[in-house]
Amino acid sequence: MKRRAAITCTAVLLALGLWSITALSADDEDEKKAIAEAQKAVLKLVDSMNGKGGDVKGQIAAIKKKFEELKPIMMVYKPRKKGGIGMGKDSEDDIEQTIGKMGGPKYKMTPKKLADMKADLIMAGELSKAIAEIAGQDQYAKQYAKKDAAKWKGYIKEMKKGSDELIAAVKGGNAAKVKTAANNLSASCTSCHSDFRE
Numbered sequence: 001m002k003r004r005a006a007i008t009c010t011a012v013l014l015a016l017g018l019w020s021i022t023a024l025s026a027d028d029e030d031e032k033k034a035i036a037e038a039q040k041a042v043l044k045l046v047d048s049m050n051g052k053g054g055d056v057k058g059q060i061a062a063i064k065k066k067f068e069e070l071k072p073i074m075m076v077y078k079p080r081k082k083g084g085i086g087m088g089k090d091s092e093d094d095i096e097q098t099i100g101k102m103g104g105p106k107y108k109m110t111p112k113k114l115a116d117m118k119a120d121l122i123m124a125g126e127l128s129k130a131i132a133e134i135a136g137q138d139q140y141a142k143q144y145a146k147k148d149a150a151k152w153k154g155y156i157k158e159m160k161k162g163s164d165e166l167i168a169a170v171k172g173g174n175a176a177k178v179k180t181a182a183n184n185l186s187a188s189c190t191s192c193h194s195d196f197r198e
Contacts, residue, residue: 036083041059041063046129070135079093079094080092103181104183128163129167
């Protein structure tokens with residue numbers, strides 16, 4: 001009798017385990033789909049912001065309507081294997097972490113590194129500028145910065161400025177300015193995360 005009870009208990013636990021794995025997989029698929037859609041929308045916005053056709057205001061309005069939260073949008077910073085755009089060889093690097101390291105005191109930005117990373121760094125700046133445009137919308141400020149929307153908007157302004165500085169420095173081939181711009185952009189992100197990330 002004890003053995004039958006143990007077998008029944010094991011079967012129930014296995015069934016529950018399989019159910020939870022199935023449920024998790026369904027959630028993961030929904031999340032992956034949302035991240036892929038967000039990535040596509042952000043890349044399209046980057047193109048429009050660069051004058052390659054498309055209505056910037058209309059696209060931002062569509063993004064606000066489709067994505068109630070910023071999480072899928074922010075995932076574009078992640079490596080490709082995690083659903084992001086990534087940077088570096090095979091897009092395996094995290095954009096936000098890479099920019100943070102580049103701005104740090106130990107990182108040595110050389111003209112060679114800058115030349116090798118040029119396309120990735122311009123894309124990182126353009127993505128950050130597009131994400132700042134999205135995150136600066138009142139819908140998200142009200143959601144994430146209820147206590148201090150002005151501070152949120154200030155960080156968004158710094159993010160845009162840091163993005164523009166990074167793009168200009170990379171295009172100008174100035175390694176020292178790239179490092180400074182990376183530090184400024186990273187600081188705007190980390191300060192915002194520190195104050196507002198849940």
